[in-house]
Amino acid sequence: VATLEDAGFQRVDSRRSADVILFNTCSVRQHAEDKVYSALGRLKHVKEHRPGTVIGVIGCMAQKDRQRIFRQAPHVDLVVGPGQLSRLVELIERAKAGDGPQLAISLDRHAGTRAEVAGSFTRLDFNVPARRPSGAQAMVRAMFGCDNFCTYCIVPSVRGPEQCRPADEIVTETRRLADAGCIEVTLLGQTVNSYVDRSGGATVRLSDLLYRIHDIDGLQRIRFVTNYPKHMTDDLLAAVRDLDRVCPYLHVPAQSGSDAVLRRMKRGYTAAFYRDMLRRIRETIPNAAVTSDFIVGFCGETDADFEQTLDLVRHSRFKNSFIFKYSTRPGTKAAELYADDVSEAVKRRRNNELLAAQNAVSLEDNLRQVGRQVEVLVEGPSKSARKQGQEGDRQELVGRTTCDRIVVF
Ligand code: SAH
Numbered sequence: 444v445a446t447l448e449d450a451g452f453q454r455v456d457s458r459r460s461a462d463v464i465l466f467n468t469c470s471v472r473q474h475a476e477d478k479v480y481s482a483l484g485r486l487k488h489v490k491e492h493r494p495g496t497v498i499g500v501i502g503c504m505a506q507k508d509r510q511r512i513f514r515q516a517p518h519v520d521l522v523v524g525p526g527q528l529s530r531l532v533e534l535i536e537r538a539k540a541g542d543g544p545q546l547a548i549s550l551d552r553h554a555g556t557r558a559e560v561a562g563s564f565t566r567l568d569f570n571v572p573a574r575r576p577s578g579a580q581a582m583v584r585a586m587f588g589c590d591n592f593c594t595y596c597i598v599p600s601v602r603g604p605e606q607c608r609p610a611d612e613i614v615t616e617t618r619r620l621a622d623a624g625c626i627e628v629t630l631l632g633q634t635v636n637s638y639v640d641r642s643g644g645a646t647v648r649l650s651d652l653l654y655r656i657h658d659i660d661g662l663q664r665i666r667f668v669t670n671y672p673k674h675m676t677d678d679l680l681a682a683v684r685d686l687d688r689v690c691p692y693l694h695v696p697a698q699s700g701s702d703a704v705l706r707r708m709k710r711g712y713t714a715a716f717y718r719d720m721l722r723r724i725r726e727t728i729p730n731a732a733v734t735s736d737f738i739v740g741f742c743g744e745t746d747a748d749f750e751q752t753l754d755l756v757r758h759s760r761f762k763n764s765f766i767f768k769y770s771t772r773p774g775t776k777a778a779e780l781y782a783d784d785v786s787e788a789v790k791r792r793r794n795n796e797l798l799a800a801q802n803a804v805s806l807e808d809n810l811r812q813v814g815r816q817v818e819v820l821v822e823g824p825s826k827s828a829r830k831q832g833q834e835g836d837r838q839e840l841v842g843r844t845t846c847d848r849i850v851v852f
Pocket residue numbers: 471472595596597598632633634669670671696698736737738767768769770771772
């Protein structure tokens with residue numbers, strides 16, 4: 444958005460008045476892709492009424508489906524992968540000038556040497572300025588891509604090889620944001636806690652980077668997502684404990700509580716390892732809020748496997764968990780090796796059961812907050828304030844605590 448605005452584009456409220464309509468897409472689950480295809484279908488008439496409108500699909504689905512998008516929706520003008528976004532303005536101009544469909548994607552993981560594939564992804568994207576949910580908050584990319592290849596996951600294919608951005612660059616960008624009034628930054632990476640930068644000679648790990656960012660004037664809150672359980676090292680936990688601007692909030696997805704399932708997912712740890720990691724977090728940072736992701740109904744998941752996941756949720760005191768029904772992704776190892784053999788009905792039931800178990804834990808956790816005073820960073824009017832069109836002094840607001848608890852007041 445920032446790049447487009449710099450180039451003179453403006454946001455409009457309705458697609459009817461837009462000359463350019465872009466879908467920023469996700470490929471992690473099938474459902475998200477289905478929604479984009481049906482939304483594209485609904486735009487056909489727009490193109491008939493106003494042929495000059497430029498319609499584009501950007502992000503992971505563009506990288507994954509490429510030509511298929513043009514085939515399925517011939518009225519699309521642009522298909523631009525996540526590693527090519529800095530060319531977006533140029534490609535929009537070309538489409539507007541009537542140059543025909545524009546396709547810009549990065550190399551496949553096996554289409555060249557590691558350096559060639561990586562080069563086709565990151566440097567471009569790194570030039571795109573930080574995303575800003577609000578004036579006071581920003582997201583800064585620390586890493587691009589992923590090398591883990593968890594068997595269910597499409598991310599390593601669509602986001603390319605894991606690459607860490609030089610620490611100096613991250614610090615400079617964060618300082619610039621702070622100078623412009625930003626008080627909260629979130630460092631982003633698929634496995635952000637395995638961040639390491641050796642470009643300047645010395646080794647800079649995530650904990651070192653946190654120390655450097657911590658000294659930037661004006662910043663009040665520093666977060667980082669997402670953490671990989673195996674890389675939750677002591678130096679990182681100590682940094683979170685010792686740096687008061689680093690929020691005691693850790694998102695560390697477990698995915699499953701069953702060793703058999705974790706093995707098939709190729710996560711590289713056992714449930715006992717995960718529990719021990721949690722114990723180390725609680726010991727070092729007693730006030731930390733920990734959150735997790737889970738996939739239910741992964742290939743071959745039995746009732747007994749699922750019981751172990753339930754047990755992990757009941758006993759781990761997660762602040763909240765994001766729970767997903769397994770969605771098979773063509774091109775991944777799981778799609779190739781294992782049958783998607785848990786029925787949709789069972790996936791749905793397990794999803795609901797796990798959610799209920801997590802909700803019970805979250806409620807207990809929330810009840811412990813009653814009567815406490817917390818510091819909230821306001822993000823804007825609450826949902827109901829927006830719905831009711833409230834304004835002025837009596838407007839209901841929503842914000843977050845340092846532990847990422849949502850507060851409406
Ligand atoms: N890099 C992060 C998460 C990336 S995707 C990590 O490793 O934790 C975000 C979440 O989507 C994952 O944690 C996982 O729970 C879920 N997810 C990924 N692939 C999925 C699939 N094929 N089906 C269902 N959920 C999936």
